[in-house]
Amino acid sequence: MSTLTQTPDSGAREQRSYPSYSRPFWQRVVLSREFAVIALLIAAIVYSRSEVDYFDGPQTMYYLFRDSASILLLALPMTAIIITGEIDLSVASTVGLTSVAFGMLHADAGLSIGLAALVAVLIGAVCGAFNGFLVAYVGLPSIAVTIGTLALYRGIAAGLLGTESRTDFPESWTDLAKERIVEDQPYPMILIPFLVLAIAFGLLLHFSSFGRGIYEIGLNDEAARFTGVDVARTKAVLFVLAGAVAGFVGIYTTLVTGVARAENSVGLELQVIAAVLLGGVSIFGGRGALPGVIAGVLLIGVIQRAMLLNGETVNIINIVIGSLLVLSVMSTSLLALAHRAVAASKGARSSGRTSDSAGKRSLS
Amino acid sequence: MSTTPSATSLSRPSDASPTARVLRDVLRSRELAVAVVLVLLIAVTTAKSSSFLFGSTGWRDLLLTPSMLVLLAVGQTAVIITRNVDLSVGSTMGLTAYLTGRLFIDQPGLPIIVVVLAGIAMGAALGVINGVLVAWGRVPALVITLGTMYIYRGAFLTWAGSDRINAGDMPRAFRDLGTDSILGIPVLTIVALVVLALVGYYLRTARGGRELYAIGSDPDAAGLYGLSVNRRIMFAFVLSGALAGLAGVVSAARFGTVSSTVGSGIELEAVGAAVIGGVAIFGGSGTVWGAALGAFLLVTINRSLPVLGISDFWQQAVVGLLIVGAIVLDRVLVNRQERALIAAREHGPDAGPPVPATSGSAGSDSQEVVR
Numbered sequence: 250m251s252t253l254t255q256t257p258d259s260g261a262r263e264q265r266s267y268p269s270y271s272r273p274f275w276q277r278v279v280l281s282r283e284f285a286v287i288a289l290l291i292a293a294i295v296y297s298r299s300e301v302d303y304f305d306g307p308q309t310m311y312y313l314f315r316d317s318a319s320i321l322l323l324a325l326p327m328t329a330i331i332i333t334g335e336i337d338l339s340v341a342s343t344v345g346l347t348s349v350a351f352g353m354l355h356a357d358a359g360l361s362i363g364l365a366a367l368v369a370v371l372i373g374a375v376c377g378a379f380n381g382f383l384v385a386y387v388g389l390p391s392i393a394v395t396i397g398t399l400a401l402y403r404g405i406a407a408g409l410l411g412t413e414s415r416t417d418f419p420e421s422w423t424d425l426a427k428e429r430i431v432e433d434q435p436y437p438m439i440l441i442p443f444l445v446l447a448i449a450f451g452l453l454l455h456f457s458s459f460g461r462g463i464y465e466i467g468l469n470d471e472a473a474r475f476t477g478v479d480v481a482r483t484k485a486v487l488f489v490l491a492g493a494v495a496g497f498v499g500i501y502t503t504l505v506t507g508v509a510r511a512e513n514s515v516g517l518e519l520q521v522i523a524a525v526l527l528g529g530v531s532i533f534g535g536r537g538a539l540p541g542v543i544a545g546v547l548l549i550g551v552i553q554r555a556m557l558l559n560g561e562t563v564n565i566i567n568i569v570i571g572s573l574l575v576l577s578v579m580s581t582s583l584l585a586l587a588h589r590a591v592a593a594s595k596g597a598r599s600s601g602r603t604s605d606s607a608g609k610r611s612l613s
Numbered sequence: 614m615s616t617t618p619s620a621t622s623l624s625r626p627s628d629a630s631p632t633a634r635v636l637r638d639v640l641r642s643r644e645l646a647v648a649v650v651l652v653l654l655i656a657v658t659t660a661k662s663s664s665f666l667f668g669s670t671g672w673r674d675l676l677l678t679p680s681m682l683v684l685l686a687v688g689q690t691a692v693i694i695t696r697n698v699d700l701s702v703g704s705t706m707g708l709t710a711y712l713t714g715r716l717f718i719d720q721p722g723l724p725i726i727v728v729v730l731a732g733i734a735m736g737a738a739l740g741v742i743n744g745v746l747v748a749w750g751r752v753p754a755l756v757i758t759l760g761t762m763y764i765y766r767g768a769f770l771t772w773a774g775s776d777r778i779n780a781g782d783m784p785r786a787f788r789d790l791g792t793d794s795i796l797g798i799p800v801l802t803i804v805a806l807v808v809l810a811l812v813g814y815y816l817r818t819a820r821g822g823r824e825l826y827a828i829g830s831d832p833d834a835a836g837l838y839g840l841s842v843n844r845r846i847m848f849a850f851v852l853s854g855a856l857a858g859l860a861g862v863v864s865a866a867r868f869g870t871v872s873s874t875v876g877s878g879i880e881l882e883a884v885g886a887a888v889i890g891g892v893a894i895f896g897g898s899g900t901v902w903g904a905a906l907g908a909f910l911l912v913t914i915n916r917s918l919p920v921l922g923i924s925d926f927w928q929q930a931v932v933g934l935l936i937v938g939a940i941v942l943d944r945v946l947v948n949r950q951e952r953a954l955i956a957a958r959e960h961g962p963d964a965g966p967p968v969p970a971t972s973g974s975a976g977s978d979s980q981e982v983v984r
Binding site: 387388389390393394396397398400401403404412511522532533562563565566574575578582 | 755760769932
């Protein structure tokens with residue numbers, strides 16, 4: 250019914266007023282950043298499977314998922330936070346702190362392992378709530394706040410445990426962290442909580458009014474406030490979620506490595522942010538989607554694994570990933586430049602000038 | 614310290630004498646607050662163990678250890694003032710430290726000054742890359758320098774491999790620079806202080822320096838006004854890179870060895886030092902004096918905690934608390950000043966001209982912009 254009432258005429262009018270939506274749906278999909286990342290990921294997998302020795306092997310995918318799991322998990326809340334235009338540099342420190350707390354609660358305080366895990370997740374949520382309070386309610390810049398708590402949380406972890414570590418965890422738990430979902434299949438157990446969380450975050454971000462609010466805040470937080478979005482509460486909730494997920498990653502990291510120590514996951518925050526940005530999330534906020542981010546994390550994972558199998562060192566891999574990050578963000582601005590040039594030439598054509606000269610003019 | 618004098622001095626020329634004005638500025642400054650904390654820390658630590666300050670190595674270490682972080686914090690300040698950030702300084706520092714050692718090994722005859730200049734030039738070149746990408750790519754510096762941080766660190770580690778440059782590889786005269794002092798002040802500290810004075814003078818007085826503040830306060834307005842925004846931002850990154858290069862050379866002289874961990878993680882310390890010293894992360898305000906004091910404070914805390922009987926594992930937590938405390942304090946001061954400005958506009962003593970509209974913008978909190 251509603252499709253019938255839409256006359257071609259009104260469609261044409263809309264096309265003129267919203268140039269970015271003038272393309273058909275499939276073209277918009279194909280030209281999107283997310284599509285580009287996913288295509289790149291598939292290309293990387295296809296290339297690696299045919300060209301890199303042992304990439305095809307049964308262990309490769311298993312380790313790929315297992316090594317990417319922490320980043321995959323942390324990237325979910327980070328995506329939402331960056332879409333609001335904020336950033337959380339403290340997640341890896343929260344991982345370290347919850348890892349230490351988990352180990353000490355179990356080994357020193359004698360808590361049962363399940364309870365220790367629960368408390369560790371709560372501690373992570375409290376860390377996130379502290380960030381969220383300072384950012385959302387006190388109104389401080391998140392980059393400065395989370396640089397501070399990056400040092401603070403890691404410092405508390407180091408203060409509590411120093412260079413010591415806690416290693417005696419029940420084998421049933423450490424085995425569970427390393428186990429596969431189905432015997433002989435390359436999917437580690439951690440993928441189950443990841444998929445659950447990914448679907449939850451996907452629904453939250455892309456199919457809820459809370460999620461619309463997140464995008465609105467990123468585009469213009471003042472406008473969002475006027476349309477009834479509780480900006481402060483939204484941001485605070487996201488930071489709490491980031492902390493809680495970091496708490497879960499702290500437990501996972503502890504169990505999968507078998508060691509609770511303060512240095513767990515040092516520097517991981519930058520890898521998470523790099524992956525999220527590579528996945529097409531704009532650091533300015535308001536733009537990005539989870540499928541792209543997940544593809545971005547996996548793309549980095551595939552490149553790392555393929556290069557490692559090829560005998561490259563970690564250093565070369567870092568250069569490649571850094572270049573990929575720079576190129577991918579530069580591509581956005583280069584595309585914008587091209588768009589402007591095209592738009593300018595179109596505008597010039599309609600006003601009677603040749604498109605050629607106008608294109609040159611806007612580029613210069 | 615009531616709010617009224619600040620309001621009047623902002624809405625019309627102050628009738629106080631220049632000396633009184635300078636005195637009042639200093640007393641109200643953020644730098645003084647950091648300096649007081651630093652002095653208190655040193656005093657308390659010295660009371661606990663007199664060798665912390667009066668021991669033969671105590672005085673030297675107190676001045677010498679922060680010299681690298683001061684250099685980085687000064688460069689970082691110039692970048693942050695323009696509303697950018699440079700996360701690649703740690704990697705740059707590692708690269709130039711290794712370059713320094715490499716040059717001494719491969720070109721034994723090279724004069725020390727040439728090696729130092731080569732280090733600075735290399736840092737500046739890496740800064741040019743950051744600057745070009747940030748200024749002309751229209752991409753946030755956080756992302757670009759995160760990328761170049763990986764790239765430079767990867768290049769450093771690839772170049773260095775498993776090499777480790779030892780004290781024996783570097784000439785005696787160069788390593789002496791790391792320990793020598795003039796009039797009781799270590800040479801490397803003098804280098805850092807000279808750089809601090811030059812950059813501080815430039816930012817406070819020179820046209821280019823003032824333009825950095827203008828750009829950070831409102832990049833669009835600065836562009837519309839006709840400032841060459843891109844060129845200035847580029848300059849800030851080159852400065853930061855060059856100083857990171859110098860810091861790499863200084864670290865080679867100070868420690869006598871270059872390992873693969875040089876400068877790792879120090880970028881966040883440099884940003885932290887600037888933030889503690891009152892440099893606003895959203896640009897437009899702050900001074901290198903504050904950042905340098907912040908750097909001194911960070912390094913001194915690290916050394917004084919064990920003396921005070923606290924395990925130095927807690928150092929990072931104290932640093933984190935300081936950073937969080939500093940930005941909360943900033944917010945409190947900004948709110949107070951905003952209220953004072955509004956009060957001055959609404960019912961000023963002589964209903965003078967309204968305070969310029971800049972009062973609402975992000976940079977207005979600072980005395981720098983208003984001054």
